[in-house]
Amino acid sequence: GENVEQHPSTLSVQEGDSAVIKCTYSDSASNYFPWYKQELGKRPQLIIDIRSNVGEKKDQRIAVTLNKTAKHFSLHITETQPEDSAVYFCAASIYTGTASKLTFGTGTRLQVTL
């Protein structure tokens, strides 16, 4: 089955700096890559996603890049703010309609310091 690796496990940046989180996946058939933000004790919230037919997607301070050949995808957060502090999970799935399941990475704990 699919295996998703995520790095780093923890990341500390100063407010205003950029943060980059990287993931790799094993199944070349995966074609949907969402990123979730989870605050302590809360539900995961989708922040951005990308499909395999595009290489990059941006939404304000957040961007995701995908390299299908290398099976890498990354989350980029620019101009970080304290409220960006949370655990971020990448995921991969093979979208086949309604039943596609997600395989999650191990998570990155991002700490934005003042």
Next chain:
Amino acid sequence: GAVVSQHPSRVICKSGTSVKIECRSLDFQATTMFWYRQFPKKSLMLMATSNEGSKATYEQGVEKDKFLINHASLTLSTLTVTSAHPEDSSFYICSVKGSTSGILYNEQFFGPGTRLTVL
């Protein structure tokens, strides 16, 4: 999108008892529901996938007789932890996929989770 609720949010039970957790989607046709387990500071591990009206598909290593899943309607799924033991203590989260107002969503919408503590 979907608004997903779980009940209860927290439950403490004695070892050997069974606990039922409900996952509801509001104004959303949840054709597929997923149940995850999350240990502290760990990732979400998929336990099972269920389609409305069908038996759940369990992931490898998940005991189907211990974790009973029922997805009887498009808005409700239940997870019952039978004969719970301390090692079953965890954060259980459901998610839904489906449609509303004729729009099919690829995204999974997560519930707020249920923290189970087995004494």
